[in-house]
Amino acid sequence: EAGVAQSPRYKIIEKRQSVAFWCNPISGHATLYWYQQILGQGPKLLIQFQNNGVVDDSQLPKDRFSAERLKGVDSTLKIQPAKLEDSAVYLCASRPLGEGDQETQYFGPGTRLLVL
């Protein structure tokens, strides 16, 4: 079974530029998450989708960050304009519905963003 795919793996941009990240979850996984992991910290949830609907975006800085999952499969996360403090690894994770008590999220390799 293929894992969660993310691209690009690395991105370097200057502040005030725009950037977009792409995620392809595991086939059949209805729930998709985007996390931000700043160096030395644990991952922090930015947004959660179930199919193509947003479940939780309470920690997403909506003035500059946006995300969509139009067809309920792939997702894109965009930052516009980027700030220095956005330098981080952006992780995508997915989980199937109906796992009962389990909350096993499967993570992709992440996109490492450096804002100069």
Next chain:
Amino acid sequence: DQQVKQNSPSLSVQEGRISILNCDYTNSMFDYFLWYKKYPAEGPTFLISISSIKDKNEDGRFTVFLNKSAKHLSLHIVPSQPGDSAVYFCAARGGADGLTFGKGTHLIIQP
């Protein structure tokens, strides 16, 4: 305010001995706890979990203990192997579906 705390940034253990990684939490609403393992340049991979209705869960060399009254959980790895060297994240779920992670503990297994 950190709701999940891993107070040891790093831990060094000799190969073959027991590794004990600790995690404390403050939110009483957390009902499910997980440990993830992360190698450099890879995403976190699920290791083991425990529901708040249990106090122990075991999977091979890995055992997680939960002390609800102390709001404390620990991960035991016995025996420790060189491939266990990685960063270990404690995570918790409560209410909302997303996970709250600690800062991680870098485990180093020495030969």
